[in-house]
Amino acid sequence: MSEVETLLEDDASVKGDGFVEVDYDDLIPNNVNLSSDRQLKRALEQWQPEYIDWWKAMGPDGFQASDVYLRTAVGVDPAGWAKFGHVKMPDYRWGILLAPEVDGRTIPFGKHKGEPVWKEVPAEYRSLLRRLIVVQADTEPASVEQQRHLGRTAPSLYDMRNLFQVNVEEGRHLWAMVYLLVKYFGRDGREEAQALLERRSGHADNPRILGAFNEATPDWLSFFMFTYFTDRDGKMQLASLSESGFDPLSRSCRFMLTEEAHHMFVGETGLGRVIEATCTAMKKAGITDPHDIKAVRALGVIDLPLIQRKANFHMSVTRDLFGSEVSGNAAAAFSAGLKGRFGEARLDGDDHVLEGETYPVTRIVEGKLVSEDMPALRAINSRLLDDYIADCQPGIERWNRAIAKAGIDFCVTQPHKGFNRRIGEFAGACITPSGDIVDEQTWNANRDSFLPTEDDLQFINSLMKPCHAPGSYASWIAPPRTGINSQPLDYEYVRIA
Numbered sequence: 001m002s003e004v005e006t007l008l009e010d011d012a013s014v015k016g017d018g019f020v021e022v023d024y025d026d027l028i029p030n031n032v033n034l035s036s037d038r039q040l041k042r043a044l045e046q047w048q049p050e051y052i053d054w055w056k057a058m059g060p061d062g063f064q065a066s067d068v069y070l071r072t073a074v075g076v077d078p079a080g081w082a083k084f085g086h087v088k089m090p091d092y093r094w095g096i097l098l099a100p101e102v103d104g105r106t107i108p109f110g111k112h113k114g115e116p117v118w119k120e121v122p123a124e125y126r127s128l129l130r131r132l133i134v135v136q137a138d139t140e141p142a143s144v145e146q147q148r149h150l151g152r153t154a155p156s157l158y159d160m161r162n163l164f165q166v167n168v169e170e171g172r173h174l175w176a177m178v179y180l181l182v183k184y185f186g187r188d189g190r191e192e193a194q195a196l197l198e199r200r201s202g203h204a205d206n207p208r209i210l211g212a213f214n215e216a217t218p219d220w221l222s223f224f225m226f227t228y229f230t231d232r233d234g235k236m237q238l239a240s241l242s243e244s245g246f247d248p249l250s251r252s253c254r255f256m257l258t259e260e261a262h263h264m265f266v267g268e269t270g271l272g273r274v275i276e277a278t279c280t281a282m283k284k285a286g287i288t289d290p291h292d293i294k295a296v297r298a299l300g301v302i303d304l305p306l307i308q309r310k311a312n313f314h315m316s317v318t319r320d321l322f323g324s325e326v327s328g329n330a331a332a333a334f335s336a337g338l339k340g341r342f343g344e345a346r347l348d349g350d351d352h353v354l355e356g357e358t359y360p361v362t363r364i365v366e367g368k369l370v371s372e373d374m375p376a377l378r379a380i381n382s383r384l385l386d387d388y389i390a391d392c393q394p395g396i397e398r399w400n401r402a403i404a405k406a407g408i409d410f411c412v413t414q415p416h417k418g419f420n421r422r423i424g425e426f427a428g429a430c431i432t433p434s435g436d437i438v439d440e441q442t443w444n445a446n447r448d449s450f451l452p453t454e455d456d457l458q459f460i461n462s463l464m465k466p467c468h469a470p471g472s473y474a475s476w477i478a479p480p481r482t483g484i485n486s487q488p489l490d491y492e493y494v495r496i497a
């Protein structure tokens, strides 16, 4: 029995207030009483080896035999959901964990507001619900595929471990969604579960469903941008689905959100440490001008304007994930009680049904950006995007405080909502990061100051040299403040095999 399993055995038997026991005797750890549903159990046990095959083929490249200091969920309450120990990734205990049922929960929004939540799929919404689950599910293996080569260039063992932690948790999120598909959608669900292991990020014929999940994550700056900006889209989507009237989906997403928080922590602190390394190196070399690119890059750190251009790219691509700002599908999912707004149950100021309500949506009318009051139901996506943009801001402000503290005159900002968009109100429009509508020629002439250039990407790539000795960190990233689970910074977070 491995170290982790021993830890798990110890803990799984502990029960306290609100503690939901996880059954680790099962092949598939779960708190959904899987052993009582033999048909479901058999279907999932059939899917499991195929999942492991997918993980070995498409999961982290080159480190499958290494022991990684991972956190495994052993329960879903705040005190009991994480245990740490070295484990080989293919042996990770991916489980099915739902947040506890809330007694007497009612549907918090839409046409069915106030009715008891559904424990089974409502027949009239079956296909809509299935689509929502499949789209969410597809993002989970996609990000693992996008990040699979990063281990080789990890800037430290600490960062490598965080990457793998994010990867195994995205794998668990896939499990969470596949459980819903297989349990509640019969044969269709089993087929969808299969297709989730067959699509491939970036594949020409069988790509992942959403655009941003087919972009490469070729380097660690991209990884930190992805975990800060794109995993935060995941947070917004999961939060909206956690309001769902379909209770098993709500409970799944509520637990997934606790894991998503860690992914955004990796992004925020990762980018914070990149910025810290740049500022420290500039200060030491007596460089005060952040635009003195040559001098800054000669220090082996990433210049701040390039960080801004990378952020512009990741933010704009991620905003497309919210779909069209004005959307009949989003209205339908809301009215049906399947997908709410961010923080729906806590929102006051309207009736949560939204018939006759309006929401201000930024649109292009006669070549100008204007705010137009739209029916709130059709503006659900627009509102979620606005909430997302607001949610991105606090971390950016923390980075800016660190830059100011180093005495450097530079501010990371969010580009205008309409910048570089492919989907929705602004698709195809030429809008600058500062929010000016310009002609195509002007936009193209300035493109290289908006978005990373080939040169930029080559420079980032030149920094991606592995730093795999315990306690050593690449030049372009500062060590973290503290280690994982109170371990020291030079702990052997990954024992490379």
Ligand SMILES: [Fe+2]
Binding pocket: 140, 169, 170, 173, 234, 260
């Ligand atoms: Fe996820």
Ligand SMILES: [Fe+2]
Binding pocket: 170, 231, 234, 260, 263
């Ligand atoms: Fe995530």
